[in-house]
Amino acid sequence: xxxxxxxxxxxxxxxxxxxxxxxxxxxxxxxxxxxxxxxxxxxxxxxxxxxxxxxxxxxxxxxxxxxxxxxxxxxxxxxxxxxxxxxxxxxxxxxxxxxxxxxxxxxxxxxxxxxxxxxxxxxxxxxxxxxxxxxxxxxxxxxxxxxxxxxxxxxxxxxxxxx
Amino acid sequence: xxxxxxxxxxxxxxxxxxxxxxxxxxxxxxxxxxxxxxxxxxxxxxxxxxxxxxxxxxxxxxxxxxxxxxxxxxxxxxxxxxxxxxxxxxxxxxxxxxxxxxxxxxxxxxxxxxxxxxxxxxxxxxxxxxxxxxxxxxxxxxxxxxxxxxxxxxxxxxxxxxxxxxxxxxxxxxxxxxxxxxxxxxxxxxxxxxxxxxx
Ligand code: SF4
Numbered sequence: 414x415x416x417x418x419x420x421x422x423x424x425x426x427x428x429x430x431x432x433x434x435x436x437x438x439x440x441x442x443x444x445x446x447x448x449x450x451x452x453x454x455x456x457x458x459x460x461x462x463x464x465x466x467x468x469x470x471x472x473x474x475x476x477x478x479x480x481x482x483x484x485x486x487x488x489x490x491x492x493x494x495x496x497x498x499x500x501x502x503x504x505x506x507x508x509x510x511x512x513x514x515x516x517x518x519x520x521x522x523x524x525x526x527x528x529x530x531x532x533x534x535x536x537x538x539x540x541x542x543x544x545x546x547x548x549x550x551x552x553x554x555x556x557x558x559x560x561x562x563x564x565x566x567x568x569x570x571x572x573x574x575x576x
Numbered sequence: 577x578x579x580x581x582x583x584x585x586x587x588x589x590x591x592x593x594x595x596x597x598x599x600x601x602x603x604x605x606x607x608x609x610x611x612x613x614x615x616x617x618x619x620x621x622x623x624x625x626x627x628x629x630x631x632x633x634x635x636x637x638x639x640x641x642x643x644x645x646x647x648x649x650x651x652x653x654x655x656x657x658x659x660x661x662x663x664x665x666x667x668x669x670x671x672x673x674x675x676x677x678x679x680x681x682x683x684x685x686x687x688x689x690x691x692x693x694x695x696x697x698x699x700x701x702x703x704x705x706x707x708x709x710x711x712x713x714x715x716x717x718x719x720x721x722x723x724x725x726x727x728x729x730x731x732x733x734x735x736x737x738x739x740x741x742x743x744x745x746x747x748x749x750x751x752x753x754x755x756x757x758x759x760x761x762x763x764x765x766x767x768x769x770x771x772x773x774x775x
Contacts, residue, residue: 547707548670548772556706563704 416441419496426460427453435499442482442499447511450502454483454517457500461490465514466497468524470532474559477506479534483514483521504534513539531557600753610749617660617686617748618739619649624659626679629666631693631725638728645728648735656682661738664711666693666725667702673709673769680715686751688742690734691717694724709769716763 420434420441430453433444445453462485471480482501487493504511513536515522525536526545530552536542544552554561586602588595604610627635638645639652653659656679668676680687691711694700697720702708711717718741719734742748751757768774 546669546671550772551670551707554706561706563706565704 414492414495416496419493419498422460422493423457423498426456430456440484440497440499442501444480444482444501444503447502447504450500451512451514451517454500454514457485457498458517461487461493462498463487463489463518465518465521465524468521468528470528470534470557472506472532472557472559474506478503479506479509479532481511481528481534483518485518509534510537511535512537515539531555533558604749604753610746610753613752614743614746614748618742621648621650621661621688621735621738622653622659623650623661623663623690624656624679624683625652625654626656626662626676627665628668628672628676629693629695631666631695634725634728634731635663635665635692638731640728643728643732645732645735648732648739650735657684659683660685660687662687662689662715663731664689664691664696664715664717667695667700668709668711668714669707670709670769671772673714673765674773676711677714677765677769686748686757688738689715689717690719690721690731690738692721692726692731692734694722696720697722700724712763714763714765714769716757716760718760 416436416439423441423443424432424434427443427445430445430449432453435442435444443453464486466484466486469482469484471482473480480501480503482499484497484499486497502511509532511534513521513525515525515536516538522539522541523545525539526542528534529536529539529542530544530547533555547556586599588599604613635652637643639650650661660683662676662680662683664676680689689711691697695702695708696711696717698710699705699708701724719738721730721734723730745759747757747759750759756762
């Protein structure tokens, strides 16, 4: 199955839900509104996408929003196993709250915890939203947001070499 | 008080602390057990299984049949209380620092530390990361191994270097005589690495 076919399947499954489609190389993303996310996700699950491969967040600082995309695929359905489809949403940067998809895909649990500590995005109704990798002091700084600046040492020589 | 036990042996009676000290001096000094202790410890450096980072792969390779670090008398062991060496493999994250320190405190002395990889020396490629600590801030390190990651031969070399250090400087026997380690400061972390956990 190629992406065009997968796109058709997903569009059929999501019929009635407004979605913005973004095509990348080798994958395709459907961005829906925050309210429709759980509904859209459960429809995708019914269509055969049974696990979350990865969960990405992009911080659009200038536009003041986070884009959160769940990349899903299938183990059991051999046709779908070859494609990766993204289902995601956008939340405002100053109040990043969104519904959790743990109850749709169990495999999203730890990835949502990671997103929570690195970006400070609050997943409502998440069963176990604790810190995973960071200590509380570090997680407070939300280290993967764009406004967290990591200082770099200057490694470029500023004086001409002698001799 | 000293009594003669016949056949050249000795029996110490009286104040227990004083007698123990005298017995120690006799054994370590006159009978030259110290040398044997140094020798024996040098050839039984057992590192604890505590893998902090990617250098752990090279750590595994070092003890694999091809490089066979067991020929130097070192054998990785699981329980911290049965080991006397810790091999820091690369980066130590803030959370792992707690595990390193707790493991170090559980190990019986005399104990030694080897820091492996550029990360363990001064951060390596993560030198400006927000989530790492330098191993020498947590435990006293005896030997550093540069490289990213170091080859297994380099790890084996570090073990030999540590053995040489123990035997040449008589680290262990002095440690036992004095009750503390004379050639290395006891490192106390500036801030408690486990504070996030103790709350
Ligand atoms: S020195 Fe290199 S291999 Fe070792 S932990 Fe650091 S990055 Fe990994």
